[in-house]
Amino acid sequence: xxxxxxxxxxxxxEQALSSIRRxxxxxxxxxxxxxxxxxxxxxxxxxxxxxxxxxxxxxxxAVRETLLQVPGVKEVRAPQVRDSRFALDRIASMLxxxxxxxxxxxx
Amino acid sequence: xxxxxxxxxxxxxMTDHRAEFRVHDDGKILTQRLRRMHARSPKKAVPINxxxxxxxxxxxxxxxxxxxxxxxxxxxAQTIPLFALxxxxxxxxxxxxxLAQSNPDRFLFCGGVDPLYQGLxxxxxxxxxxxxxxxxxxxxxxxAQRPGHAWRADDRKLAYPLYEKAMELGxxxxxxxxxxxxxxxxxxxxHPGDLQLAAYDFPDxxxxxxxxxxxxxxxxxxxxxxxxxxxxxxxxxxxTYFQQPRRVYEMxxxxxxxxxxxxxxxxxxxFVHPNVQLYIDVLxxxxxxxxxxxxxxxxxxxDEGRARILGLNFAEALGVELSVEGxxxxxxxx
Numbered sequence: 001x002x003x004x005x006x007x008x009x010x011x012x013x014e015q016a017l018s019s020i021r022r023x024x025x026x027x028x029x030x031x032x033x034x035x036x037x038x039x040x041x042x043x044x045x046x047x048x049x050x051x052x053x054x055x056x057x058x059x060x061x062a063v064r065e066t067l068l069q070v071p072g073v074k075e076v077r078a079p080q081v082r083d084s085r086f087a088l089d090r091i092a093s094m095l096x097x098x099x100x101x102x103x104x105x106x107x
Numbered sequence: 108x109x110x111x112x113x114x115x116x117x118x119x120x121m122t123d124h125r126a127e128f129r130v131h132d133d134g135k136i137l138t139q140r141l142r143r144m145h146a147r148s149p150k151k152a153v154p155i156n157x158x159x160x161x162x163x164x165x166x167x168x169x170x171x172x173x174x175x176x177x178x179x180x181x182x183x184a185q186t187i188p189l190f191a192l193x194x195x196x197x198x199x200x201x202x203x204x205x206l207a208q209s210n211p212d213r214f215l216f217c218g219g220v221d222p223l224y225q226g227l228x229x230x231x232x233x234x235x236x237x238x239x240x241x242x243x244x245x246x247x248x249x250x251a252q253r254p255g256h257a258w259r260a261d262d263r264k265l266a267y268p269l270y271e272k273a274m275e276l277g278x279x280x281x282x283x284x285x286x287x288x289x290x291x292x293x294x295x296x297x298h299p300g301d302l303q304l305a306a307y308d309f310p311d312x313x314x315x316x317x318x319x320x321x322x323x324x325x326x327x328x329x330x331x332x333x334x335x336x337x338x339x340x341x342x343x344x345x346x347t348y349f350q351q352p353r354r355v356y357e358m359x360x361x362x363x364x365x366x367x368x369x370x371x372x373x374x375x376x377x378f379v380h381p382n383v384q385l386y387i388d389v390l391x392x393x394x395x396x397x398x399x400x401x402x403x404x405x406x407x408x409x410d411e412g413r414a415r416i417l418g419l420n421f422a423e424a425l426g427v428e429l430s431v432e433g434x435x436x437x438x439x440x441x
Contacts, residue, residue, distance in 0.1 A: 085400070
């Protein structure tokens with residue numbers, strides 16, 4: 001994927017994230033995009049979200065799921081979320097959200 | 108090196124329990140408690156240095172234990188300034204400095220002072236001496252030595268001048284004994300909660316917490332999770348693996364989950380158990396069991412995380428650079 005494609009993805013991801021950020025702000029938290037590389041969006045949680053026990057739930061159910069709807073986004077990574085793959089898979093499964101390690105969609 | 112990873116033992120001690128240096132009978136309690144604790148080790152799997160309370164380790168033997176009989180690359184010789192029980196502390200600065208000087212390319216020296224027993228002015232002067240004349244790159248504190256004799260890490264008049272002096276002397280990391288009461292020291296005096304305000308007020312200084320907070324483990328995890336300049340020294344977690352592997356998995360998994368792999372540091376508290384290679388082997392192969400990953404969400408330990416914990420994190424906290432070229436090991440201040 002070219003740099004300009006990632007730039008365009010970044011812009012659209014920012015727009016998609018704006019509604020989530022308002023909701024997180026209501027709890028004293030925030031999330032921003034740190035990088036976009038080859039369709040993978042890397043996000044950073046801030047303030048109250050940094051050490052929130054519900055961080056993994058926010059990541060899987062709100063941030064990741066929203067960003068995966070943006071054209072060109074293949075995956076969303078959040079290095080601060082240290083939950084095991086079992087926990088992340090369980091959240092995605094129980095909420096009927098996009099599973100992790102799903103087959104990569106080719107355009 | 109272990110599997111290409113640098114091994115930096117964050118804490119070894121030249122302990123000296125000899126009665127002629129003891130200044131209070133509570134010292135006997137500590138010696139007996141340590142003997143009882145280590146008697147619980149499965150001796151066949153984890154040989155004990157039976158004479159560890161008889162006198163300080165022989166320096167040549169200590170070098171052999173670390174460099175010839177294990178994959179350890181670097182180690183920090185740490186002072187224990189326990190002046191309430193032993194005249195020079197139970198691991199005097201002088202003997203730890205002697206050990207460090209025996210192989211200065213591989214040992215780093217950690218000093219230690221106490222503002223109650225030396226007075227604040229005396230402690231500040233001694234810090235300066237230990238850094239400028241003895242080459243200390245860190246300072247260790249023992250805040251609770253006897254009942255009624257304790258100080259808090261967030262005491263603005265007593266503790267903050269120590270941190271200011273440390274920073275003035277170029278020290279990046281100060282270290283605290285937490286949670287494991289020595290003799291009759293009170294458990295509550297070793298709670299890590301007092302590091303919160305200190306870490307907040309000194310964001311450019313790093314605070315190392317030993318023993319995972321001991322009985323205050325959960326609270327230590329919470330403090331380290333929220334304050335990015337708090338590091339957790341894991342010793343003696345892996346020393347207990349052979350008695351309580353399940354407990355080690357649970358504690359290590361929880362630390363990885365909440366603190367992450369960038370602020371956990373390997374250490375052994377040698378030389379009670381002289382076979383430190385056992386602990387290196389444990390950490391270089393340990394994995395969080397799948398049922399804990401499944402049931403508690405604890406993360407896998409990655410190869411990168413393993414390398415960080417075995418040595419890179421502690422070097423980063425101290426502000427030193429490590430070099431391994433063939434058989435030659437050297438370190439220098441970054």
